[in-house]
Amino acid sequence: MFLVTGATGAIGRRVVRLLHQRKIPVRAFVRLTSHYSELEHREAEIFIGDLQQEKDIYKACQGIEYIISTHGSGRNTLAVDYRANIELIDQAKANGVQHFVLISVLGADRDYEDALVFKAKRAVEKYLATSGLNYTIFRPSGLASNLLPLGESFRHTGLYLLIGESKHRTSIVSTDDVAKMVVDCVNITAAQNQIFPVGGPEILMREDIPQIFGRIFNREPIIINPPLFLLDGLRGALGLFNPEEQQNLGTFRTLLASEFFCTPEEIANLESIFGFKLETLENFLSRYLAV
Ligand SMILES: NC(=O)c1ccc[n+]([C@@H]2O[C@H](COP(=O)([O-])OP(=O)(O)OC[C@H]3O[C@@H](n4cnc5c(N)ncnc54)[C@H](OP(=O)(O)O)[C@@H]3O)[C@@H](O)[C@H]2O)c1
Numbered sequence: 001m002f003l004v005t006g007a008t009g010a011i012g013r014r015v016v017r018l019l020h021q022r023k024i025p026v027r028a029f030v031r032l033t034s035h036y037s038e039l040e041h042r043e044a045e046i047f048i049g050d051l052q053q054e055k056d057i058y059k060a061c062q063g064i065e066y067i068i069s070t071h072g073s074g075r076n077t078l079a080v081d082y083r084a085n086i087e088l089i090d091q092a093k094a095n096g097v098q099h100f101v102l103i104s105v106l107g108a109d110r111d112y113e114d115a116l117v118f119k120a121k122r123a124v125e126k127y128l129a130t131s132g133l134n135y136t137i138f139r140p141s142g143l144a145s146n147l148l149p150l151g152e153s154f155r156h157t158g159l160y161l162l163i164g165e166s167k168h169r170t171s172i173v174s175t176d177d178v179a180k181m182v183v184d185c186v187n188i189t190a191a192q193n194q195i196f197p198v199g200g201p202e203i204l205m206r207e208d209i210p211q212i213f214g215r216i217f218n219r220e221p222i223i224i225n226p227p228l229f230l231l232d233g234l235r236g237a238l239g240l241f242n243p244e245e246q247q248n249l250g251t252f253r254t255l256l257a258s259e260f261f262c263t264p265e266e267i268a269n270l271e272s273i274f275g276f277k278l279e280t281l282e283n284f285l286s287r288y289l290a291v
Helices: 012-023 037-041 054-060 077-094 116-129 144-157 175-187 208-217 228-241 244-255 264-274 283-289
Strands: 002-005 026-030 045-048 066-069 099-103 135-140 159-161 194-198 222-224
Touching: 002 012, 002 175, 012 026, 012 037, 012 175, 026 054, 045 054, 045 159, 066 077, 066 222, 077 099, 077 116, 116 135, 116 244, 135 175, 135 283, 144 159, 144 208, 144 283, 175 264, 175 283, 194 208, 194 264, 208 283, 228 244
Parallel strands: 002 026, 002 066, 026 045, 066 099, 099 135, 135 194, 159 222
Antiparallel strands: none
């Protein structure tokens, strides 16, 4: 039995779908407030809980052989990205789990001081790697599925908001490809006890994304490109009355200010270990957004 956390999220939902297609039993950890009816239709065993509650994690891990941690916090980084994963790893050990798969983030090892999520992911990676469990850690760059809502609004307006440096490089990855690697890794010897940077097959510049939308929808993009210092100004002002939110924006700023791409060697390594060709961003977006 697999336990999937973040089962209603972009990666988690796809992981549950794949496990269901392969007729592998899966327990989906969801919140009562989550939209989880699709998971029920896929015959997942629904476990309702909150990852901020240790007793829920304890109960969810009973009788589990594999854990796939795909949840993300949005805001509660310390409790959800950090503590919940530490507790999941401890419970995995207590229950003799055979393999623990963690979704981290590309750049987790770059010591970004201002990005709490990156710091939390790195701390969890280290804890897992020294836990004695079999593990695989994936560090994806941006997920292609994040762009789907932007594509929908582009379809109607032709507008694309690009904050900060338009020439920065990125290797946005197909969320479907990530889910496939996540499910496959437990059966691939070369993926045991490894950390994989994960990106799409091409290194793009951020300004290429509206051009891709332009081709898909056959309309000229109108790019709005405010400089990053405007966000800094807003963040400074926000900090005067909401320091917590100011801190949360640090991760967002880091994502906008830095480059996140994989080298051709890293992509070739993934394709060789997992045995399939990674999908381009344009292909992913066309499949989901095609008119
Ligand atoms: N998005 C990206 O571009 C990107 C890039 C690199 C790495 N990652 C990492 O990849 C992983 C998956 O990202 P994603 O975009 O697929 O996630 P997502 O769509 O944002 O989903 C987050 C999931 O976590 C669940 N969750 C949050 N707090 C919870 C709590 N207290 N108890 C139980 N469940 C909780 C959410 O449940 P609800 O449905 O109830 O909200 C949801 O299922 C995350 O670890 C993220 O940090 C993402």
